[in-house]
Amino acid sequence: MNLTAALAEHILHSQPNTSAHAQAREGVRDFLAVSWPVLQGQVPDSGLPALRSLYHDGSVRSQALLLGYAGHALDYDDFHADFRGHPSVVILSALFAWQQYEPKSLNLFLDAYVTGVEMAGRLGLAVSQQHYALGHHNTATLGTLAAAAALARLLTLERDATATLLGIAATQASGLRAQFGSAVKPLHAGFAAERAVTAVQLTLAGIGGRQAGVIEAFLAASSSGQAQPETLLDNWGTPWRISTPGLEFKPFPTCAGTHSAAEAARMLRQRWLAAGKSLDMLLNQIVDITVAFPPGGDLAASISVPAHGIEARFSLEYVIAAMLIYGDLRLQDFAEGDLNHQIMPLAARVRRIPDERAPPDAINPALRFHDVTLALADGTTLHQRRTRQQSLAEGVNVNRKLQLALKDASPDLLAASALRSTAELQALGRAVLSAL
Known part of the structure; x- marks a missing residue:
């Protein structure tokens, strides 16, 4: 047959x-x-x-x-x-x-x-x-x-x-x-x-x-x-x-390839606030944000500088910044129409750094991860790693x-x-x- x-x-x-x-x-x-x-x-x-x-x-x-x-x-x-x-x-x-x-x-x-x-x-x-x-x-x-x-x-x-x-x-x-x-x-x-x-x-x-x-x-x-x-x-x-x-x-109205990055950013935000520090202090001190992932792990989330809300769904930069500011990915920030211009200045500080030590994403996307690092004005850094499997486990x-x-x-x-x-x-x- x-x-x-x-x-x-x-x-x-x-x-x-x-x-x-x-x-x-x-x-x-x-x-x-x-x-x-x-x-x-x-x-x-x-x-x-x-x-x-x-x-x-x-x-x-x-x-x-x-x-x-x-x-x-x-x-x-x-x-x-x-x-x-x-x-x-x-x-x-x-x-x-x-x-x-x-x-x-x-x-x-x-x-x-x-x-x-x-x-x-x-x-x-x-x-x-x-x-x-x-x-x-x-x-x-x-x-x-x-x-x-x-x-x-x-x-x-x-x-x-x-x-x-x-x-x-x-x-x-x-x-x-x-x-x-x-x-x-x-x-x-x-x-x-x-x-x-x-x-x-x-x-x-x-x-x-x-x-x-x-x-x-x-x-x-x-x-x-x-x-x-x-x-x-x-x-x-x-x-x-x-x-x-x-x-x-x-859990979010964005490309699935952005989700573990968003959750890593949320965890950094929560940790900062849990220490009794203000959100304004965090946002004002951030001078640089890097996001690392397996080579090719941003194939779907390929738009670095979105022009409107629909493109923002595929932007690691916009997603990370939105999560740091609001603690969530709000539907209105990813809907058709203009971008939220409170998000864009922070998104401009995000840099993508593929982790060449990791196997290429195409080999096994199930092993995808995002490492988000915040560099602050006082010289300190905040880091959080989030894997795709950890995201899925929460449901x-x-x-x-x-x-x-x-x-x-x-x-x-x-x-x-x-x-x-x-x-x-x-x-x-x-x-x-x-x-x-």
Whole structure:
């Protein structure tokens, strides 16, 4: 059996366990928490109104695109280490759009979501770190295939149809990291969800496509000869990747590649204040800030001097300065529009110093760290190291995140997010899609 056919078999026979379903419910709640503020206009965002003017026909494709954009607009949605991208925003946007068109049971919906995340993680391993290093945006490229796999499971397609679907999705997959810091970056998630829906519709309409060799060609063309296709199939679902290594929920509305640096800065701030010293004294004494990390560890957080709030999400300098000043990364400082000019003077004192003694980040991003050092006017220094694993170990309270996002919404919406029944799934889907 060829690779695509074997992959189709794995997708269609996926039977996630109750633990994977529990993680899927948590993923849905996080998705609602990060998309609802954009859908309701609680934060500045000119992209969604512009897209609404173009994609206003209410079709499944248009709804998938709009929801994908809204879910990624704040860069606050979950991340998956194997995928090296944001799986849920693409997968759930496609699933919710199709669910309203052709309702399925809650268990089937959750099975499809878990299957999509499994596909996402395996694709990330199969294309290797080279895919991202070459300039591809995994959420856009691999996300198209992951969402297509999820839809195939939702619709319980036959093997040959699923193989055709995967080939159509693969031939459409695209998206460049060069768009980071612009509205096109979240639109990548929308494009990927739309393309997955389109691939299903083309397959169901009888459009013929090759059922063998396309996945292999995609891997070869997008990984500079470093593809590992065997990882697509080996030990499928043991354990489910939605559980291990699992979805990583974000504590801050910034690039995940900035988070351990932000936490190191917060720890320095807390230590200073705990000693009974004033914040003004600290900020006035800082003459230099350095941040060290493994070589290539700032590939995603590549913008040193942001021009606006969206670019600031990808700036280690701005993130560190914001955390030192406010003790948090506030949504308003990373929203569309002007920068916070109280942050910029301090951000200008931050210097990046890759630690050449550490293995390159591309070898194992799970080992990433940030060392933040403050040099003070009196000649003393303050230093804090924070690893990615330490950040992940603390976790994120998704329910609290959701409650804050839904503070002005109907209590029924928060109740439905528990996803205890198919009726609650339908209610949640109607609420989200009606906000488009």
